[in-house]
Structure formats: C-alpha cells, structure tokens
Amino acid sequence: MKRFTLLASSAIVAGGIGLFSFKTDDRFFEIARNLDIYATLFKELNLYYVDEINPNRMVKTSIDAMLKALDPYTNFFAEDEIEDYRTMTTGRYNGIGALIGNRQDRNIVLMIYEGTPAEKSGLRIGDEILKIDGVDLKNRKDRGDGSGDTGKLLKGQNGTAVKLTVRRFGQKDPIELSVTRDVVKMTNVPYYGMISDEVGYIDLKDFTATAAREVRTAYQELKGKGMKKLILDVRENPGGLLNMAIDISNIFIPKDSEVVTTKGKVTEWNKTYTALNPPLDLDMPIVVLTNNHSASAAEIVSGVIQDYDRGVLVGQRTFGKGLVQTTRELSFNTKLKITTAKYYIPSGRCIQAIDYSHRNPDGSVGKVPDSLKTAFKTKAGRVVYDGGGVLPDVVTEAPTPTPIALSLTNKGLIFDYAVKYRHEHPTIKPAREFRLTDAEYQEFVKWASDKEYDYTTQVEKDLGTLEASAKKEKYFDQIQDQLKALKTKVSHSKDADMLTFKNEIKALLEQEIAGHYYLQRGLKEASFATDPDLKAALDLFKDMTRYQAILKK
Known part of the structure; x- marks a missing residue:
C-alpha cells in the first residue's frame, strides 16, 4: 500500500509540475485533481474497510468501470491476462485444443479442434472432465472460453502431459486419458472446399496474424480443384487485425488500390493503407456472405469488395464497427487496447453505426439516424451509405429460430x-x-x-400483454371469454x-x-x-x- 501511495504521489507531483507550466490547462488540472482523490480514497479503503481488500482486483474493477463508459472495445489487460491477450491476437496458445463449457455444474467438452492433442488422445465431444492432474473440478466454474479454472489447468508448457479423469456417456466407470500439451493454433479459416463443380467456399471466421496466408492457401488449393466462382463467408466474424483485412482485400483488388483510411485525434497516426502486393485474381466472380455479427475487419473486406464492385454481398446488414484499436504498453507488464481512430473504406464512408461519444442521459447509446447518413458511390457509381454497417446488395432474411x-x-x-x-x-x-x-x-x-x-411462443406473450392491458383499462370482463378461447386455441x-x-x-x-x-x-x-x-x-x-x-x- 505504501508503494502504491508513493507511486500515486509521484504521478501527482509530476502533474503539479505540468500544472505549473500550463496554468491555463483546466483539463490537466482536473486530471491531476482526480488522481489525487483516487489515491487518497484507495488509501482510506485499505486502512479502514472492515474486511481485507484485494488491491489488484479493486483497481481492475475500477479501471474496467471507467473504460466501460467509453466504448466496448477499449480494454485493460492486467498482467495475469496477457496470455489471453496473446491468444486473442495470434490465435495460438499452449494447451490441448478442446473447448470446455460448464453445463449444469459439469465441465463438458463442447468441441475438439482438428489435429490437436485433444483429438489425438481420444477425448470426445460430450465427455465430462472430472479431474485435471488429480484436481477435482466439482463446483469449479468455467466461462466456456478457456479463461476459467478449467482452461487454465489445461494450459501449460509444450511437451508436458496432463492427466484427465473423464466420465463418458454409456460407460459406468471414469476413464483416464493422458494428453501431451502442444501449441494449439486456432485457425482463421476452419473450413474451405468445393460446393459444386465450379463454386468454391472459404469460411473466414477471424483475423489473427495468419488470416491472409490461410485465405491465400485456401484460394490457391480451390483454384487447383477447378474453382471458377468463389463464396467468401464472413458471417459471425468479429474482426481482428487491421493489416490482415488489408492483405485479404489485396487478394482481389489491384496493387496500389486504396483499402482503408484511418482518422483520429492524433493526426500523425492518420494513414491511408493501400494494397501492397500483386493480386491473386481480379476477374473471378465473388459472393461475400455477411450478417449482423460481421464486424470490424470483416466489414473492411466486405466494404472493399463492394466499393470496387469486385463482387456481390449477400446476407444481412453488418454490425457497424468502424473503429480502430491500438495496443499501448503500460507499466508492470499491463496493456491498454484503446480506440484511437475511425476507419473509412474506399468510397469514403465510415460504417460506424453507434455513436459512443454522445450517450443518452440514462447512459445508453443510439445508432446514427438515417437523416444523418450520407450517400457515397462505388467505383461504378452505385449509391452506398455510411453510418449503418455495410448493407448487402442482395438482402436475405436472418433466420429466426422457433x-x-x-x-x-x-x-x-x-x-x-x-x-x-x-x-x-x-x-x-x-x-x-x-x-x-x-x-x-x-x-x-x-x-x-x-x-x-x-x-412461450410470441403469440402467447402477445395474448398475455393483451390480457394485462384489458384488465388495466377495464375491458377484461367484456372480452374474457374470447381471450380464454384464443388461449386454448394457440396454447402450444x-x-x-x-x-x-x-x-x-x-x-x-x-x-x-x-x-x-x-x-x-x-x-x-x-x-x-x-x-x-x-x-x-x-x-x-x-x-x-x-x-x-x-x-x-
């Protein structure tokens, strides 16, 4: 605690020097003042709060709450989260290659990735993991993304073995499996193949550091199998690295073509990115599949294909994330992923759909209204709009499960x-x-x-609403027989x-x-x-x- 106070005081002293030099900078004064308040508040909590507090958890909670007021993409990574951060950006981690989820207080294998130690060991989807290296998992929770207790126990150095005690459906007694950890690479292209004699299909699900190479490899293999038309699927793709979006766009557009421009507060960082390499193909017909979970880098690729009239987009309007994040190194091996700019695709439009900078009084954020959207044109002169994601050329209805x-x-x-x-x-x-x-x-x-x-079906919900409204407005006695008959008829x-x-x-x-x-x-x-x-x-x-x-x- 003394160390924390000393560090905070040092920062405030430095702030005082800056304040002295720039007396007119009220903003700087407010920063220094609030840092002082925060440091003294934390000191009082540590000294007098009835229970012991965890400094790391308290500070992390306060930082997360502060950043939540900005946008969902500005995030702080504490030292013990750096490995998760590396996995997110590289798609690599040391482990066994299985997705574990907690269902009804049981740790269940939900998916096993091809070619990984988990598959080679004989682990199956549906297996319940009871123990990891003798550690009983009863009452341990896992968030399903590999970052909970189970995921951390499964990770470790390459070449080390982890012993799993597993209960398998149809077998009375638990079984023991030994799995040797290795580098697990989460592929950006989990599937590609020929849909028909001449139509190839590439499923692009992420934009980590090897995404462009994977797409190129898939394209070349399919071309060798006789592909004459391509379907590129970026549905459910949340985006990722900007340079991968540029390189993937480059596969289908001429060298030196503009791909994306970034503009933010720090003007020195503003930059226009162009296609640096010769393309693989400029003529093959392309259809890009999108939906409302296609975001960020996926929207850049979709938007570039549309802006250059290079292919046709089919599906639903994309998510609308036109923001760029930059990672900044902080002290004690922590990191800040911060939104630094908006990006603009070749037509000049920014597809950012939500305005996080102007929140409503209740803290919510609204979408860019249609009246404020601006028309732009593709290379061939087709009209497209900003501020609402990328609208496909052929709009299909999103599947709605019953x-x-x-x-x-x-x-x-x-x-x-x-x-x-x-x-x-x-x-x-x-x-x-x-x-x-x-x-x-x-x-x-x-x-x-x-x-x-x-x-409960939607019709049943609507009838419940109607009944509540009828009672409130004193009409229920007049229509209760009809309501009862309707309920009987539509009751599922x-x-x-x-x-x-x-x-x-x-x-x-x-x-x-x-x-x-x-x-x-x-x-x-x-x-x-x-x-x-x-x-x-x-x-x-x-x-x-x-x-x-x-x-x-």
Whole structure:
C-alpha cells in the first residue's frame, strides 16, 4: 500500500509540475485533481474497510468501470491476462485444443479442434472432465472460453502431459486419458472446399496474424480443384487485425488500390493503407456472405469488395464497427487496447453505426439516424451509405429460430442427444450426406418427451400483454371469454410443435451429430443443405446476367 501511495504521489507531483507550466490547462488540472482523490480514497479503503481488500482486483474493477463508459472495445489487460491477450491476437496458445463449457455444474467438452492433442488422445465431444492432474473440478466454474479454472489447468508448457479423469456417456466407470500439451493454433479459416463443380467456399471466421496466408492457401488449393466462382463467408466474424483485412482485400483488388483510411485525434497516426502486393485474381466472380455479427475487419473486406464492385454481398446488414484499436504498453507488464481512430473504406464512408461519444442521459447509446447518413458511390457509381454497417446488395432474411428449437438448444437437449447418438452409432455417412430417417427423428421425440424444457411462443406473450392491458383499462370482463378461447386455441403442445417444426429441429440435430463425428468440418458441411444465404449465393451464380447487373450503376 505504501508503494502504491508513493507511486500515486509521484504521478501527482509530476502533474503539479505540468500544472505549473500550463496554468491555463483546466483539463490537466482536473486530471491531476482526480488522481489525487483516487489515491487518497484507495488509501482510506485499505486502512479502514472492515474486511481485507484485494488491491489488484479493486483497481481492475475500477479501471474496467471507467473504460466501460467509453466504448466496448477499449480494454485493460492486467498482467495475469496477457496470455489471453496473446491468444486473442495470434490465435495460438499452449494447451490441448478442446473447448470446455460448464453445463449444469459439469465441465463438458463442447468441441475438439482438428489435429490437436485433444483429438489425438481420444477425448470426445460430450465427455465430462472430472479431474485435471488429480484436481477435482466439482463446483469449479468455467466461462466456456478457456479463461476459467478449467482452461487454465489445461494450459501449460509444450511437451508436458496432463492427466484427465473423464466420465463418458454409456460407460459406468471414469476413464483416464493422458494428453501431451502442444501449441494449439486456432485457425482463421476452419473450413474451405468445393460446393459444386465450379463454386468454391472459404469460411473466414477471424483475423489473427495468419488470416491472409490461410485465405491465400485456401484460394490457391480451390483454384487447383477447378474453382471458377468463389463464396467468401464472413458471417459471425468479429474482426481482428487491421493489416490482415488489408492483405485479404489485396487478394482481389489491384496493387496500389486504396483499402482503408484511418482518422483520429492524433493526426500523425492518420494513414491511408493501400494494397501492397500483386493480386491473386481480379476477374473471378465473388459472393461475400455477411450478417449482423460481421464486424470490424470483416466489414473492411466486405466494404472493399463492394466499393470496387469486385463482387456481390449477400446476407444481412453488418454490425457497424468502424473503429480502430491500438495496443499501448503500460507499466508492470499491463496493456491498454484503446480506440484511437475511425476507419473509412474506399468510397469514403465510415460504417460506424453507434455513436459512443454522445450517450443518452440514462447512459445508453443510439445508432446514427438515417437523416444523418450520407450517400457515397462505388467505383461504378452505385449509391452506398455510411453510418449503418455495410448493407448487402442482395438482402436475405436472418433466420429466426422457433421457440421450441431455441428451447431444445438452450437446454442442451440437441447436444445431449448427439452424444447419445455418437455412442450408439460408431460411424455415419459423410457430413454432407448424413440425414436422420423419420424413424430416428421419432426416437428423438420419444427421448425428449420426459425431459425438462418449456417455452412461450410470441403469440402467447402477445395474448398475455393483451390480457394485462384489458384488465388495466377495464375491458377484461367484456372480452374474457374470447381471450380464454384464443388461449386454448394457440396454447402450444410440445408434441404438436415437434411435428410442425420437424424440418428445423431435424436439421439442428443433423448438424450437431455431424459435428460430433467430423468436428468443425462436419458442423459446416451438414449446414449446407439448409443455409438460406448459401442458397441465395448459389442461385445468383446460376444467373450471371443478374450478377453482372447488380454490379452496374
């Protein structure tokens, strides 16, 4: 505590010198004054608070609360979080390559990554991890992202072995597995392949340091297999490194073309980035799939393809994150990831949708209103707008899961049945061909009949609102018979809904089961048959006259 006070006092003394030199700088005075308040407050807490306080946790909490008032992307990383930060930016960590999640107080293997120690050891999706190197995991929580207790216990130096005690479905006694840790590389392109004889597909899910290389490799392999048209999928891609967005854009646009311009408070940092390398292809027809979770670097690539009329965007409007973060080194091996600029794509537009700098009185933030959006033009003269993400050229409706499908998924019943199915069926057909028979679907319905899950449909919610309004406004007595009849009519039956929404539930089951056999590749390939955005892209490629017409003014 003395050390903290001394450091804080030193900072304030230095602040005093600056204050003396710049007496008119009221802002600097306010900073120095509030630092002094903070230091004295912390000192009093440490001396007099009834319980012992943890200085690291207290300061981290206060910093996080302060940064939360700015935007969601300005973050502080304490010393013990630096490894997580490196994983986030590089996609690499030392561990076993399994995603662990806590479900009903059980640590369950939710996914195993291809080619990792976890896969080689024989660990399976659905296994419950009871102990790690003899440490009992009972009552330990894991956030599901590898950063909780379980994730930390699984990580370690390369070449070291970790012993897992696992309970597997269908086996009475726990089993022991020894897994040798290694460098685990989370791939940016978890899947690529040929969708048809001439259409290739690349699933780009992240923008860590190897993203551009992975996309180039995937493109070249698919080209060697006869690819003549490309679908680039950036749905659910949260973004990442700016230089990777530039390099990936460069694959499809000419050398020296402008990719993105950054503008912020520090004018010396403002810069226009251009394509530095010869492109791989300037002519191949491209469709980029987007949705409202495509953000940041994913939006740069999408926006560049659209602004140069290089391809057609299909899907839903993107997230709208036009902000650039820079990492700054702080004392004691801590880091600050800080929003330093906005980015502007070649048409001149910034796609930032939310204005964090002007918060409402209640602390909430609003989106840029349509009246303040400005029109820009693509290279061919097509009109595009700023301030609201990137709007696709072909807009599709975002899939909305039915209440029963959502409930079955959230309660883990789809996952649990896939674990059961994997145990009972040693092999299945390739993921693209795998289909559940009607008899197998009925087995699932029977299995789920005594499981705990329920849901309220939107119609039932609306009727509840109507009834409450009727009571409040004294109309209930007049319409209660009609309301009762309506309730009876629309009251959901699980058995009936299992039949009505069979196709949707069956598709979810098939994807989950395929994932248990073929991991991420299985999940992706099993989704092809029911993916509406993919179907829209393939339909567009079948009508190249329409494709070309979209790209014209």
